[in-house]
Amino acid sequence: MTPLLETRGISKTFGGLKAVQKVDLRVEANRVVSVIGPNGAGKTTFFNCLSGIYRPETGSILLDGHDITGRPPHQVCRRGVARTFQNIRLFPEMSVLENVLVAQFKHRSKSPLPLLAHSKKYRIQEDAHCEEARAFLDFVGLAQHADAPSNSLAYGLQRRLEIARALATRPRLLLLDEPAAGMNPQETVEMIQLITRIRDRGLAIILIEHHMKVVMAISDEILVLDHGIPIAHGTPEKVRKDPLVIKAYLGEEASE
């Protein structure tokens, strides 16, 4: 059986800097894979390659066996990969609901005549998508903020909105770039629950995270990058005991 996502030796360099080197990864549906590593290890570059923002120099990315290497981001999204951003990238002047509505673009009929004439079919579709968007907001716990401007949300809620927006593209694979960054313990626990619930919907999740609590709690697999090189890959228990990882990154945590 082909995995949902498979990367085969993808590499990306910036000038002389080898940001990502020969990363192999297989992700199945219903699984959470975490990518960890010290700052500058190439985690976000890896995400940017997966979501089409960067084109890897070597290697290939297969989604359900289809090669999506070098496709522009919107086509990658169309194939079912959605992502959130480490530095939040919402549409600040839109309302919370509209942020989610934007992400439904690829499911919407854009044929001009029904759209301009507001045909009955179009209005039914519009209502249905609004309902769906509200359902996503409800899912991440933002239902009561639907009409607020998105830049008025608290930081933690903005991260949740990014997840709702990504879910609205109806992805099969969700890339979460540090979803728990800057959150207090209570919010972190809630974020763990949210990610678990998303996984239970049948999505595959790749997670970049610095909070070891989050990573150890929900990961099925962990990939450790250091200077762009994958140095360990396996279950949390295995990675936790790996001497290379301890040396590169987990030193203090492992000695606790």
Next chain:
Amino acid sequence: MARYRPYILGLLGVFAITFPFLWLQLAPNFSNNTVGVIWAPQHAGEFFGNLSTVFVVGFLIWVGIRLNRRFAWDHTLARNPAIQKIGTFWDNYWGWIAVAVLFLIVPASLRPNGSETLRSLGLPWINTSTLGLLTFVGLYMLLAVGLNITVGMTGLLVLGYAGFYAFGAYIFALGQEHFFFPWWLAGPVAFVLGGGAGYLLGLPCLRLRGDYLAIVTLGFAEAFRELMRNLDITGGDKGIVLHDKFIFQGFWGLTNQQVGYAVAALTLIVTVFLIQRLYHSPIGRAWIAIRENEVAAEAMGIPVVQMKLLAFSLSAAVAAIAGVVYGAKDGFVSPAMCEFQQSIMILAMVILGGLGNSYGALLGAALLYMVPEYLKALPSTIQNSPTLSSITPQFVRDSFEHLSDYRWLLFGAVMVLMMLYRPQGLLGTSRRKTEMLNR
């Protein structure tokens, strides 16, 4: 005191800069062929006297902005239910209200001297000649609304928008010279060709990040103007005078003027209606998403290049239609239509009204076109109205004499004030208004 330091310094700066021009005068002495400099404060007095009107108008605009800040909230968030109700009513019926208002002007225009009541109040009255003025207001509204798609909604700067306006006008002029088509056929043709021109122009530069579109359109407008000035079939600088039978003709008892006005008004209403439909559709949301954050928009599955091309082609097509209406109204097409100043004027209308808001663009176009015209007519209006001339002091009347000479100065000042105190424009977008409410 420290609060006012920049203002005082600025004022001193103005005095310093204007000193040689306003306070001194060159005095040639012909007996020994020398030129001396003499003290001539009367120029400065005249200048600052004229400038006082600038402050009068600036004050009125400031009052308008304050009132707007108080009342122009997003009606869905307004705490006062009456404002909510009015807002919803406007959303549902604005089209019909606009049709009614715009077309009530047609019967009113039958009276050659206009309405006595309005005239005594010094308001612009509706008569045969002001109908022509209103037609041009409609045209500029059309241009502003069209430009707003690209500049306001999608967030791409366009500096040569008048190029497409002239493009449409020349399609009409050349078409009726060589293929004999009337304005109602030229409109759709110009829409398609103008859109096509916009598409081709956008194709290379919209793939790149950054403001390349601004430079490319600026170049297009200039190149188009030079081309039209130098081709034989376009009549060079003299332009093309159109055949009478292809421009707006009166029918059913309507005059030429009224037909022109009605066509402009109808085109405007239909265009605004369709643009508003797009704005509230997935396509409009995609445009705004691109403006707000291009990277995120693309990652959410929006084909950014196609959507930008669509926005820009639509803008260009609307301008081309406006060009046809202009040609059919004025009966004369010349390269002066796509001067840089024209493009900047349209851009200023969009910025003044509020980037991204079609109604704002309408308001901006009306203000920036009507205010100079109105200022030009103001001295004679005061002169002719007994009420106004009795209440207006002589020095105000004197300074109004020169007001329209200072309109570019006024525009500059208004633009700077807008950028400082209300960067979202007079109306802004409802989205921006929600932001204001939370402050």
